[in-house]
Amino acid sequence: MRAMVYRGPYKIRVEEKDIPQIEHPNDAIVRVTTGAICGSDLHLYHGMMPDTRVGMTFGHEFVGVVHEVGSSVQNLAPGDRVMVPFNVYCGSCYFCSRGLFSNCHNVNPNATAVGGIYGYSHTCGGYDGGQAEFVRVPFADVGPSKIPEWMDEEDAVLLTDALPTGYFGAQLGDIAEGDTVVVFGAGPVGLFAAKSSWLMGAGRVIVIDHLEYRLEKARTFAHAETYNFVEYDDIVVHLKKVTDYLGADVVIDAVGAEADGSFLQHVTGTKLKLQGGSPVALNWAIDSVRKGGTVSVVGAYGPLFSAVKFGDAVNKGLTLRMNQCPVKRQWPRLFEHIKNGYLKPSDIVTHRIPLEHIEEGYHLFSAKLDHCIKPLIITNADGREEHHA
DSSP states (O other): OEEEEEEETTEEEEEEOOOOOOOSTTOEEEEEEEEEOOTTHHHHHTTOSTTOOTTOOOOSOEEEEEEEEOTTOOSOOTTOEEEEOSEEOOSOSTTGGGTOGGGOSSSOTTTTSOOEEBTSTGGGTOBOOSSBSEEEESSTTTSOEEOOTTSOHHHHHHTTTHHHHHHHHHHHTTOOTTOEEEEEOOSHHHHHHHHHHHHTTOSEEEEEESOHHHHHHHHHTSOOEEEEGGGSSOHHHHHHHTTTTTOEEEEEEOOOSOTTOOHHHHHHHHHHSOOOOOOHHHHHHHHHEEEEEEEEEOSOOOSOOSOOOHHHHHHTTOEEEEOOOOHHHHHHHHHHHHHTTSOOGGGGOOEEEEGGGHHHHHHHHHTTOTTOSOEEEEOOTTSOOOOOO
């Protein structure tokens, strides 16, 4: 098969790899039809994630067709169209039984925190991802679901991470009717978090970013009020001004470790593989939420050595809530919203790139070229021929 392969920071290739095999009776092999590049993939691409090994295939957002199943798989059969959550999880451990699929205890030797994630380094279990023509899906009776007949494939692929994570960010905010919600970051997750905040009863939604084309998308897709932080001496002071000097009720950090990487990260990260991120957005969130408010964190963070204003959070009486999204837990309600026309996830897609050109896709996305917000990766394993939109 053809697959994206990591060769070092900023170096990826499309190469021939062996088609993955069934390794356990509950495995499935899925022929990928559509995947995506996620903002958190850029941390891998930039060499910022510990234990990202040469030869790994990235990609934790993908949908496809079941090619083969193991002998104990009961819920899927070859030919089924499936969507696969980015979480690899067993479904039966202490954490899975409580709905914490992203914290599964049985799928990652490093499971002190995160469970398994497709295509996201050996820190997250070492599972090859879906930026390839085929992918092995463990626990096939637990994670994947058949794509509903009425659902568009491009909507389905965004349900494997970006939309559920944004929705989860709003959910963690515990939004009350009429609340003012501020979202830091107008990438796909931030856009979905802003849109989801309205569904949860927000009375005002504000999105902060520094890229004008993303802020325009926040206005048109998420119907949000927007501010470009580079236009203000202190964005926190401005947010206080526009919220009666109280601060927002809820702030969602959808930035995390900046995908561009700080200067220090670029100087030291590729050598140490430990720079998990700069907490600028997190500190802005702590500063701009009102006393007694809630900060929700769904941005991707690794090991964090920079100073977080934790004392300020304590003294303001803040509630801090965070996790990797347990994707499948969000699906029933999101399916309902999509079917009823409240959400159209694929509205944020800006580029459709053939797998063979994925190197260009990463460059485009990383360098914020051509107003790229969300690139999909189209594999031609099913005979389709789609190109840059």
